[in-house]
Amino acid sequence: MDAITPPAPASFDRYLVAEGEDLAKLGNCAGCHTAEPSRPLAGGRAMPTPFGKVFATNITPHAEDGIGAWSREAFGRALRRGIARNGEHLYPAFPYDHFTRATDQELEALYAWLMTRRPIAGRAPETKLAGIFGFRPVVAAWNLINLDEGPLADDRQQSPSWNRGRALVEGLAHCGGCHTPRDRFGAEDRSHAFDGARIEGWYAPPINARSPAVRPWTADELYVYLRTGLGPMHAAAAGPMGGVTRALAQVPDTDVRAIAVYVASLMAGAPAARQDKAEPVDRLADVQRAHPEAATLFAGACATCHEPGAPMMQQGRPHLAWGTPLHEDNANDTIAIIMKGLVSPAGATGPTMPAFADMLDDRQVQELAVYLRARFTDKPPWADVGGAIAEARQGEHK
Ligand code: HEC
Ligand code: HEC
Ligand code: HEC
Numbered sequence: 001m002d003a004i005t006p007p008a009p010a011s012f013d014r015y016l017v018a019e020g021e022d023l024a025k026l027g028n029c030a031g032c033h034t035a036e037p038s039r040p041l042a043g044g045r046a047m048p049t050p051f052g053k054v055f056a057t058n059i060t061p062h063a064e065d066g067i068g069a070w071s072r073e074a075f076g077r078a079l080r081r082g083i084a085r086n087g088e089h090l091y092p093a094f095p096y097d098h099f100t101r102a103t104d105q106e107l108e109a110l111y112a113w114l115m116t117r118r119p120i121a122g123r124a125p126e127t128k129l130a131g132i133f134g135f136r137p138v139v140a141a142w143n144l145i146n147l148d149e150g151p152l153a154d155d156r157q158q159s160p161s162w163n164r165g166r167a168l169v170e171g172l173a174h175c176g177g178c179h180t181p182r183d184r185f186g187a188e189d190r191s192h193a194f195d196g197a198r199i200e201g202w203y204a205p206p207i208n209a210r211s212p213a214v215r216p217w218t219a220d221e222l223y224v225y226l227r228t229g230l231g232p233m234h235a236a237a238a239g240p241m242g243g244v245t246r247a248l249a250q251v252p253d254t255d256v257r258a259i260a261v262y263v264a265s266l267m268a269g270a271p272a273a274r275q276d277k278a279e280p281v282d283r284l285a286d287v288q289r290a291h292p293e294a295a296t297l298f299a300g301a302c303a304t305c306h307e308p309g310a311p312m313m314q315q316g317r318p319h320l321a322w323g324t325p326l327h328e329d330n331a332n333d334t335i336a337i338i339m340k341g342l343v344s345p346a347g348a349t350g351p352t353m354p355a356f357a358d359m360l361d362d363r364q365v366q367e368l369a370v371y372l373r374a375r376f377t378d379k380p381p382w383a384d385v386g387g388a389i390a391e392a393r394q395g396e397h398k
Contacts, residue, residue, distance in 0.1 A: 001077070001085050006061050006068035006119070012112040020113025023106055025247045026255060027099065027172040029114075032056045035124075041117060042066070043124035047093045048200060049186060051133045054093035055124040062119035075114075076107045080149060082139065089139035091127065092146070092186060100149050101171030133186075146187040161254075165262025168255060173248075175263075178204040178240060194266060196328075201391045202239040203332040205324055209269035212327045214377075216273045222260035227253075229345025232316060235323030236345050238337050245345065280321035280376070282308070287375040294371035297364055305351055312351050321376035331369050331388040338365055339392045362389050 024030065033056045035044035043058040061068040067075065067085070074085040082096035083089060090096065102110070132138050152170060154163045169175045180188040181197040189195075196206040205212060215233045217225075225231035229245035237245045248256050267273060288295045298306075305312045306320050313319070320326065325333035341355035356365070366385050373382060382388075 001071060001074040001087075003069035003085070004071045006063050007115055009116040012116055016109050016112040017116050019106075020109035020111070022251050022255070023102070023110050023172060024113055025251045026168060027110075027174070028244060028247045029059065029110075031243050031247060032094075033059050039120050039122070041114070042120040042122055044122075046125075049091075049093055049129070050184075051129040051131055051186070052127075054091050054127045054129070056094070057124045058120065058122060059114060060117050060120045061115045062121055065121050065123045066119060067114065068119055072108065072111050075111045076104070079107055079110070082143060082147070089136045089143070091129070091133065091136075091139060092142065095174040095177045097147055097188070098171055098174035098177060100147065101151050101167060103151050106172070142185060142187065146185075159261070161258045161261045162265060164255070165258035165260070168259050169262050173259060175207070175259075179207050198332065199240060201332065201394075202241075202336050203328055203330055204241070205328050205333070207263055208266045211267050211270035211272065211324075212329065213267075213270065213272045213324045214327055215322055217264060217267045217270070219257075219260045219264035222263050223257055226260060227256050230317075232318060233322060235318050235325065236342055238325075238333065238342050239340065242343055242345070280319040281378055282319075282321060283375050287371060291367065291371045291374065294367040297360075297368055298371060301356065301359070302368075305353070319376075320372065326372055326377050327379060329382075331373075331382040331385045332391065334369050334372060335365060335385070335388040336392050338368060339389075357393075362386075362393075365389055 030040055032045060032047065033041045033043050035042070035056075041058070041060045043056045045056045046053040047056065058066040060066040063069050070078075070085045077083050078085070078090065079096055079099040079102060081100070082092065082094065128134065152167060155166070158166075176188050176193060178199045179194045179197060180190075181192050181195055183189050194206060194208040195210055197204055207217075211217065213234065217231075217234070221231055221233055225234065225237065226245055226248045228249065229237045229242060231237075236242075248259075304310055307313070308319065325337060328334075337353065338360070339355060339357040342353040344352045360368070366389060369385050369388075370381060373379065
């Protein structure tokens with residue numbers, strides 16, 4: 001599509017720009033397109049894929065290095081069909097397979113917001129993938145199989161809030177981008193939607209009927225978790241999910257409620273939805289005997305915050321037994337949390353969790369993970385704790 005002269009920021013309606021800002025937060029555009037905070041949306045962040053690194057591009061309105069020369073049509077085609085202005089196919093690391101659900105009005109608003117940002121010079125490094133994806137036109141075949149274009153029709157059996165929630169979860173908020181496993185061509189496996197998937201060393205757990213959560217995720221609890229980053233009956237949102245909740249803290253309340261309503265309906269069939277164990281598991285006495293070294297480590301490094309009765313717990317932080325990470329079928333999240341710590345949730349004040357990667361060696365991290373699983377759950381030991389530690393050590397996600 002032809003290049004245009006970047007439109008004057010003043011030519012866009014103020015309300016449209018404000019709507020676009022909310023939508024950009026829902027889509028977390030800045031999350032992927034910002035490598036350095038001082039250069040918002042200027043790209044350069046590398047996304048690891050099985051085929052190599054895909055670099056997010058500069059989407060500021062800079063005429064040469066960004067998308068300043070993109071018309072409204074060129075922009076809409078990129079979000080709906082994954083095709084760049086010059087006609088090249090974009091890689092699905094850019095979640096256009098979700099963004100395609102955005103309405104024309106939403107695309108208009110996103111365009112207005114992006115075109116009124118500060119233009120920043122500088123191009124992202126060039127993406128060079130291995131294997132069949134080294135050749136961009138191959139993506140056309142991928143799209144034929146995997147791209148279901150355009151907004152979803154409302155389901156009249158469901159409430160307006162549920163329909164809005166579905167439109168966002170399946171669309172701009174692209175929750176499946178992390179929570180749905182992918183096939184060997186990098187496409188989300190729709191027959192396993194929201195079944196849980198590995199993502200940059202972390203694990204985005206199932207958020208459907210297969211959820212391993214021990215306490216029910218109701219629409220209210222999900223709302224608080226998504227809005228503040230801390231679910232009082234579960235745990236804090238760690239790693240990549242922390243970023244998602246920090247963005248959701250800034251969007252209209254009704255949208256976050258709608259997402260919560262829809263996700264609660266996905267999780268309605270989960271085991272925890274049917275039984276709410278009020279008393280957390282704590283097998284302290286048995287575990288202390290079986291894992292004396294880890295018990296000492298926990299007492300020294302973790303108990304000041306996590307032992308029931310610690311000041312942090314008295315402020316209403318959830319019991320360790322209630323967080324989903326310890327109940328997942330792999331150790332990735334638990335290991336990643338211990339090694340990388342937790343930045344402050346969007347809505348909470350008070351203690352955050354320090355990163356222990358430099359304070360503990362691999363064997364100590366392993367001992368602690370085994371100890372937590374044995375003490376706070378009634379599940380069997382994890383199979384490959386060492387592998388999860390190796391993944392976290394080389395993980396690119398900070
Ligand atoms: C999960 C990460 C991710 C998110 C979230 C994301 N993008 Fe991107 N985007 C990418 C990557 C990676 C590319 C480069 C793809 C390629 O090189 O083929 C890209 C490319 C693009 C392009 C094409 C630009 C060009 O120069 O070719 C546009 C336009 C774009 N994104 C807009 C957006 C908007 C608007 C949002 C928010 C609604 C958004 N992106 C959210 C990862 C992301
Ligand atoms: C960038 C990847 C990513 C995206 C996008 C993402 N998630 Fe997550 N999500 C994760 C990871 C990783 C975890 C586990 C983090 C942890 O243990 O705190 C998680 C955890 C969760 C949990 C907690 C589950 C539990 O039982 O503890 C919920 C609920 C959730 N996500 C919902 C969503 C919703 C809804 C969206 C879309 C609005 C979304 N996620 C988008 C990566 C992501
Ligand atoms: C300075 C206080 C502090 C210390 C010390 C600390 N944590 Fe945390 N930890 C937190 C906070 C705050 C959270 C987030 C709230 C939550 O999720 O319960 C958290 C969350 C966690 C979680 C995820 C929540 C869950 O239920 O799964 C795990 C696992 C965890 N910590 C393990 C540890 C271990 C192991 C140690 C010792 C090596 C430790 N923490 C030391 C403050 C701390």
